[in-house]
Amino acid sequence: MEVVIVPDSAAGGELIAEAMADLLRRKPDALLGVATGSTPLPIYQALAAKVANKEVDASRARVCQLDEYVGLPAGHPESYRSVVLREVVEPLGLDQDSFMGPDGSAEDVAAACVAYDRALAEAGGVDLQLLGIGTDGHIGFNEPCSSLASRTRIKTLTQQTRVDNARFFEGDIEQVPHHVITQGIGTILEARHLVLLATGEAKADAVALAVEGPLSALVPASALQLHPHATVVVDEAAAAGLKLADYFRATYAAKPDWQGI
């Protein structure tokens, strides 16, 4: 695992957007797995700016969702489908055909989960999967004690996650669904490159446990330790609990520019 400590979220967004642009220069139809929440927004803004400046052609890029709420009405502005269309697909100038996600309003949710795993495989697998981290260490919506081998499936949110996400629902926890579909940890680990961005002091404990703690289902993000190409990008506040912070800084400073992340 590589840990990169950046000064702030804008620098993290720029670094990761450049990695995505570099991927698209090498593989124009790359399948980009995107995450929701506040943290990745600087990535999407930086990538859209690169497209607008013609630094990269993203016209053949494909985008896929990490997770989704179950039971929100179609077109609800806070469904992750709506969020990804608004924050990623439209700013990149892509059409909806280049986008895929699990069907959170399916009558048969279990079948929708199996179908999504199959669709990801049939699309050739995810080339680069962006991840955030929950304050309880979740990735996607894999809450603590999710199987490290899990596939896309329905999960029940913890109270903490519903409290954290209430800000997207007018601060009203009653509006936050209890159930979600999420790529499983086993599914996520099949992506060719995992890139987790964490910013702010509220993430410092979860980051320290994920990066330096034992591999544990209790901290789902610790599963990145199993992946051969995982990059964790953190700002100074989110890095505050890392014992090896100086080592991570020195290692990245000595890295040749051409190597990227």
Ligand SMILES: N[C@@H]1[C@@H](O)[C@H](O)[C@@H](COP(=O)(O)O)O[C@@H]1O
């Ligand atoms: N399912 C999403 C996660 O993918 C995201 O990482 C997390 C953190 O969000 P934020 O970046 O807003 O802190 O929120 C949600 O629970």
